[in-house]
Amino acid sequence: MKLPRPLVERLTGARHVMALTGAGISAESGLATYRDPQTGLWARFLPQELATPEAFHRQPRLIWEWYASRRQLVERAEPNGGHRALAAMEQRVPQFTLATQNIDGLHQRAGSRRVIELHGNITRTRCSGAGHFVDSWPATDEVPPRCPQCGEPLRPDVVWFGEMLPPAAWEAAADAAQDCDVCLVIGTSAVVRPAALLPELAQHAGAMLVEINPEPTPLTARADVALTGPAGTMLPELVRALWP
Numbered sequence: 644m645k646l647p648r649p650l651v652e653r654l655t656g657a658r659h660v661m662a663l664t665g666a667g668i669s670a671e672s673g674l675a676t677y678r679d680p681q682t683g684l685w686a687r688f689l690p691q692e693l694a695t696p697e698a699f700h701r702q703p704r705l706i707w708e709w710y711a712s713r714r715q716l717v718e719r720a721e722p723n724g725g726h727r728a729l730a731a732m733e734q735r736v737p738q739f740t741l742a743t744q745n746i747d748g749l750h751q752r753a754g755s756r757r758v759i760e761l762h763g764n765i766t767r768t769r770c771s772g773a774g775h776f777v778d779s780w781p782a783t784d785e786v787p788p789r790c791p792q793c794g795e796p797l798r799p800d801v802v803w804f805g806e807m808l809p810p811a812a813w814e815a816a817a818d819a820a821q822d823c824d825v826c827l828v829i830g831t832s833a834v835v836r837p838a839a840l841l842p843e844l845a846q847h848a849g850a851m852l853v854e855i856n857p858e859p860t861p862l863t864a865r866a867d868v869a870l871t872g873p874a875g876t877m878l879p880e881l882v883r884a885l886w887p
């Protein structure tokens with residue numbers, strides 16, 4: 644891959660690099676994205692029936708079981724070269740911030756140390772009442788099981804449509820966006836707010852905006868560099884080219 648010279652210069656001289664990732668970086672690990680035609684989850688299911696607090700209230704069993712089956716897929720999946728390249732980048736740049744919209748934990752399993760999870764993590768469980776985090780609960784036939792502390796139904800620790808992002812995660816990501824020299828936007832359709840605002844924040848504050856995606860997105864036209872291709876190939880090539 645021939646990298647544009649300004650990109651090489653900015654990345655090798657960068658003080659702070661930020662990466663924002665989305666479902667596309669885990670596609671090559673076999674996990675479905677949300678909006679890709681045919682294969683995306685939201686091409687097959689309605690988000691308002693599976694990913695809102697109202698849906699959970701209406702059909703807690705269905706939602707619990709849907710996330711349980713997705714959790715199994717996540718646990719069976721392995722990080723790919725794209726995840727590993729970002730873990731390697733963290734070791735090589737003075738300051739590196741990885742903010743992900745993904746709930747699959749694959750960045751951490753690939754070795755990334757500091758990961759800002761904007762939309763939670765499917766492997767964690769909390770109660771739908773006071774939000775207690777729960778690691779285990781007494782065996783029960785009830786689905787979903789109830790919080791051992793307060794008796795409210797348990798739910799996955801993921802952000803649903805209409806819910807706020809965890810404030811500390813959002814603040815850390817917004818701060819990084821305004822401080823970074825380069826913002827890499829990888830495998831996201833860049834349509835879900837507020838995460839989709841991060842690249843704009845970064846660019847307004849003077850960062851070079853670099854997109855890595857096989858398909859165009861609403862961000863492509865304003866990106867300073869668009870690397871067209873799958874993250875599992877493009878990211879390892881980028882890291883090899885910059886730090887041979």
Ligand code: OAD
Nearest residue numbers: 665666667670676677678744802830831832835858873874
């Ligand atoms: P989307 O499904 O909206 O977008 C996935 C993007 O990945 C698309 O732009 C694809 O072109 C791209 N893509 C596909 N394969 C790729 C590959 N091998 N390498 C790189 N890119 C690839 O997923 P997100 O943008 O992550 O929210 O979706 C954002 C949020 O919407 C998710 O976090 C989730 C969803 O509803 C919540 O669950 C709160």
